[in-house]
Amino acid sequence: MGAQGNILFSGVGGQGILLASEIMAYALLAAGYDVKKSEVHGMAQRGGSVTAQLRYGEKVYSPLIEPGRADIQMAFEMMEAARYLPYLHKDSTVIVNTQKILPPSVATGKATYPEDVLDHITARGIKVVLVDAFDLAREVGEVRTANVVMVGAISAFLPMAASVYEEIIAARVPKKFKDLNLKAFTAGRKASQG
Numbered sequence: 001m002g003a004q005g006n007i008l009f010s011g012v013g014g015q016g017i018l019l020a021s022e023i024m025a026y027a028l029l030a031a032g033y034d035v036k037k038s039e040v041h042g043m044a045q046r047g048g049s050v051t052a053q054l055r056y057g058e059k060v061y062s063p064l065i066e067p068g069r070a071d072i073q074m075a076f077e078m079m080e081a082a083r084y085l086p087y088l089h090k091d092s093t094v095i096v097n098t099q100k101i102l103p104p105s106v107a108t109g110k111a112t113y114p115e116d117v118l119d120h121i122t123a124r125g126i127k128v129v130l131v132d133a134f135d136l137a138r139e140v141g142e143v144r145t146a147n148v149v150m151v152g153a154i155s156a157f158l159p160m161a162a163s164v165y166e167e168i169i170a171a172r173v174p175k176k177f178k179d180l181n182l183k184a185f186t187a188g189r190k191a192s193q194g
Helices: 017-030 078-083 117-122 133-140 143-155 162-172 175-192
Strands: 005-012 034-040 049-057 070-075 088-097 127-131
Touching (some): 005 017, 005 078, 017 143, 133 143, 143 162, 143 175, 162 175
Parallel strands (some): 005 070, 070 088
Antiparallel strands (some): 005 049, 034 049
């Protein structure tokens, strides 16, 4: 086993971040890792920032990731990817859903969405993987599976077989959405493998 890592999930309320982090935690547990997870809901009900922190390894004592220690950031929205850049280090990987969700201040015209968000992320010299999770989820037949598309995308960077994730997804999502979510996972995994 030997591998260990820190995964930061970021996005806005309603994107399914908590389910995605739960699937990741259970997949890592099934693979024999010790896992600790923490969630911050914030103003999730109003489209506010939501994060989850997950640490895994042979033995993990705390779920909290210190700034500069996240190995992978799974960002469900572009501006949220930029917001949490201080948590990354030079060898980090950022998997970014290219979807833009306008915060209330932008939606009401009091502020503007920065045009250079992606440039700000890539300027750090870290590995950036762009995934249009919303479009892939739409192709699968259910836009609400975008979070599982993102799980598929991150799965290519972790030491477990796809079958481990598929078993967890099948067990964690409602039966009537199982097949759609499994298709979403496969689409995300293919997208991140290029």
